[in-house]
Amino acid sequence: MQNEKEVVISLKNVSKSFQGKKIINNVSFDILRGETFVIMGCSGSGKSTLLRLMNGAIKPDEGSIFIKGKDITQISSEGLDEVKISFGMLFQYSALLDSLSVEENVALPLREHTKLAEDIIGIIIKMKLSLVGLRGFEKHYPAQISGGMRKRVGLARAIALDPDIVFYDEPTSGLDPVVGGVIDKLIKDLSSKLLITSVVVTHDMQSVFNIADKVAMVHKGELVEVDTPERIKASPNPYIQQFIHGSPVGPIDFFKEDIGIIEALGL
Amino acid sequence: MIWRLGKLVIDTVKGIVGVFGLFFNILYWIFIGPFKGKFSRRQSIFHQMVFVGLSSMLIVFFVSIFTGVVLAMQSAYQLEKMGAVLYVASLVAISLCRELSPVLTALVVAGRVGSAFAAELGTMKVSEQIEALDTMAINPVRFLAVPRFLALFFMLPCLTALADLSGILGGYLVGTNSLEINPDLYMQTTFKYLELKDINTGLLKAFVFAIIIALIGCYEGLNTKGGAEGVGKATTKSVVTSFILIILADCVLTAIFYFSKV
Numbered sequence: 001m002q003n004e005k006e007v008v009i010s011l012k013n014v015s016k017s018f019q020g021k022k023i024i025n026n027v028s029f030d031i032l033r034g035e036t037f038v039i040m041g042c043s044g045s046g047k048s049t050l051l052r053l054m055n056g057a058i059k060p061d062e063g064s065i066f067i068k069g070k071d072i073t074q075i076s077s078e079g080l081d082e083v084k085i086s087f088g089m090l091f092q093y094s095a096l097l098d099s100l101s102v103e104e105n106v107a108l109p110l111r112e113h114t115k116l117a118e119d120i121i122g123i124i125i126k127m128k129l130s131l132v133g134l135r136g137f138e139k140h141y142p143a144q145i146s147g148g149m150r151k152r153v154g155l156a157r158a159i160a161l162d163p164d165i166v167f168y169d170e171p172t173s174g175l176d177p178v179v180g181g182v183i184d185k186l187i188k189d190l191s192s193k194l195l196i197t198s199v200v201v202t203h204d205m206q207s208v209f210n211i212a213d214k215v216a217m218v219h220k221g222e223l224v225e226v227d228t229p230e231r232i233k234a235s236p237n238p239y240i241q242q243f244i245h246g247s248p249v250g251p252i253d254f255f256k257e258d259i260g261i262i263e264a265l266g267l
Numbered sequence: 268m269i270w271r272l273g274k275l276v277i278d279t280v281k282g283i284v285g286v287f288g289l290f291f292n293i294l295y296w297i298f299i300g301p302f303k304g305k306f307s308r309r310q311s312i313f314h315q316m317v318f319v320g321l322s323s324m325l326i327v328f329f330v331s332i333f334t335g336v337v338l339a340m341q342s343a344y345q346l347e348k349m350g351a352v353l354y355v356a357s358l359v360a361i362s363l364c365r366e367l368s369p370v371l372t373a374l375v376v377a378g379r380v381g382s383a384f385a386a387e388l389g390t391m392k393v394s395e396q397i398e399a400l401d402t403m404a405i406n407p408v409r410f411l412a413v414p415r416f417l418a419l420f421f422m423l424p425c426l427t428a429l430a431d432l433s434g435i436l437g438g439y440l441v442g443t444n445s446l447e448i449n450p451d452l453y454m455q456t457t458f459k460y461l462e463l464k465d466i467n468t469g470l471l472k473a474f475v476f477a478i479i480i481a482l483i484g485c486y487e488g489l490n491t492k493g494g495a496e497g498v499g500k501a502t503t504k505s506v507v508t509s510f511i512l513i514i515l516a517d518c519v520l521t522a523i524f525y526f527s528k529v
Contacts, residue, residue, distance in 0.1 A: 055402055084404035095399035097391070111308075112405050157403075 006033045007066075008165060008197050009054060014063035016049060023049050024060070025221040031214075033164075036191045036198040038208050040243065041218035042252060047201045048092075048169060050218065054199060055089055055167050056080050067165070085113050087165040088158030092173060094150040096142040102129070102153050103138035109160045128156040132186060148179035155186060159196070166190065168200040172207045184210045205244060209233070217243065219252065286486050289408065290478075293416050293485075296409040305406075307413040315414045319380050320422030324429060326379065327372050331430035334367055335359055335437020343446055352446050356453045357460035359438030364465045368430035370517050373476035376423060377509035381484035384415055385505035388488025389498040397489065412485040416478075423477035424470045431466065468524050475520060476513050483509045 009031040016024040023046045031037045041047045052058050053065060056072050064071045067083050075083065096105045106125045110116055116124070129135050132152040142150055151171065158166050168187065172180035188211050190196045202208060208215060208229065215232045217224040217240050224239050225232065232240060242250030296307065342358045388411060391397050397407045435457060442448045487505040491497045523529075 057398060057402060081404040084402060089399070089402045091395050091399055093395060095395040097396055097399075098394075099387075108405070109403050112403070112410075 007031070008033050008068055009037075009199065010066040011050075011054070012064045012066070014050075014053060014060045014065060016053060016058065016060045023221050024053065026063075027218075027221070027223050028063075029216060029223065029226050031197060031199060033197055034191060034195040035213045036187065036200065036211050037214050037216065038200045038202060038212040039216045039218055040201075040203055040205075040208055042203065042243070045218045046221040047203075047218045049221075051167055051169055051199065051201045055087065056084055085109075085161060086163055087167065088161070088163040089167045090151065090154045090158045090169065090171055092170040094142070094147075094154035096150055096153055096157070098142055100141075101138065102134070102140050102142070102145070105142070105153060106156045106160050109157065113161060124160065125156075128160055129153075131159070132156045133182070148175050148182070151175065151179075151183060152186070155183070159190065162194075163196065165197045165199065168198060168202075170202055170204075171200060172202065172204045177206075180204065180207060181210075187211050205246070282486075285490065286482050289412065289486050289489070290482055292408045293412055293482075296406070296413050297417070300409060305409060307409055307417070311410075311414040312417050315418035316422055318383075319376070319415075319418045320425060323376055323379055323422075323426055326375055327426045327430050328433045330371055330375055331363070331368060331433040332437040334371060335363060335434035335439075336441050337437075338362060338367070338434070339438040339441035340445070343441070353448060353452065353456055355442055355446060356438065356448070356456035359442075360435050360457045360461045361465055363434035363438075364431050364461065364469045366469070366517075366521070368434055369427050369469045369472040369476060370513065372427045372430045373423065373473065373480065373513045374510060376419070376426065377476075377480045377484075377513060378506055380419065381480040381509045382502045382506045384481070384484030385488040385491075386498055386502045388412075388485060389491035389501040392489060392491045393494055393497060407489065412481075412489070415485055416481040419477045419481040420474065423480070424473040427470060427473040428466075431469065464529055468520075468529060472517060472520050475516050479512045479516060480509050483512065 007030045010029075012028050014024055014027045015022065027050065039047045039050055049058070053060055054067070059073055064073055066072070068086070070079070070083055072080055072083055096102075097108070100108065103122075103125045106128055107121050110121045110124060114121075125138065126135065129138065132155050134149060134152055134156065137145060137149065137153075142153070145153070155171075166187075171183050171187065175183065184207050187198055187200065191198050191211075191213075198211075200207075200211065212229045214226060215229050216226040217232070217237075219239055225235060225237055227235070233244065235241070238251050241247075242252050296305070300306070338359050339355050343352055343355050346352050346354055346358070388397070391411070397411075400407045400410055439450070439453055439457075442453045443450045484505045487501040487508070491501040493500075
């Protein structure tokens, strides 16, 4: 139990601006080992930026980000590479390399970061592709398979090196509900069976309550609330209620309250 | 107006700094990376060599043979007046090896290969593939730019040598058929005046042009912004910039060879 409570990712007073505009404002939270931590929020709320800060793609202007006890904002590029090898990432549009086949894509991290023999790599590829239900598609190219399959190949690639943290950027967006459900189940299985810590960025509410152990709501770069899905559902916070129910009226000002859609369009 | 001029200067300086940065980065991964256990994959270098070299052979052959034919006819037109048609052979060979083969081959390859580098890497950039490599702790310069750089660096001089030969063949066809020069005499005259340094300076130019094409193609690709439009712009910019820099470098190198009597 002690091990399960260990903090693996910790953000402390993190802020980030782009071109003078503050995208992330003083955000702090902890993610525990084995937890599925979902970050939800509207488009442009800064949730993807949070993910890119955590995976080391960008550096914060202020604050610290600890991954397994190492502050990745203060680390050398070699040190950051070591941290990067210990986690996997599933991209919104899969980001598979077009010029490589499915098996070459999954093999890429293994070939680059391990000295495993090719036949061992072949076995690992088969195992990972079985895990995402894609045996038999080894020789296909990303352009020859569907969006949902690409996502699953992306997931197989993300877990190729047996990482203990996996980041998911909108894992179910653009997928039909069934494939979305399959992806959700995969995320859940990875967390429960392999004790992988999952950090998921999404605005798919069904997915949020299917998979989350903890939910963080982000709005305009600030953390609104972090809690269990049940408590989030019952939260009296108007931002959260508006977001969960997808209501056009509320404090999240897509349209200014005193101007209706018709007026805003100038009709 | 001044503001736009200032922006142009800043962008140009940024571009020059960026290209040199990429060059040093590539050299780091070629010479120092292997000592840290980080190699570029041989398979992808060979794959690029086939794309750069083998697949460009036919177009380089045709461009050069016709250049040789044209050069022979144009010089014959002048030399006939002095009764020195025989010297068409050496004129064709020397002007091809010293100047036309390296430049024309570089221009063809910049249009065919440099633009493909920019388009491919640009598409990878806008579809998050480069970011994905970075997240997997795979350096995009080592993984993508180094194989392309090495392939071009070794294949462009080979293509230039092919251009030299096919250009001379073009001249030979005109010389021995239309100008009725004895075939043996044509070849003798060709090699009598053609020196090794003529070929070497041409090949040296090819190495420099290869560096220019690879750097510009990869730099524009890796720095693509926006979607499909950005890829289009990067591709066009890579070809235009490479063309200008190839001609500029040719001018500088020719001046160096001329004044140092090489």
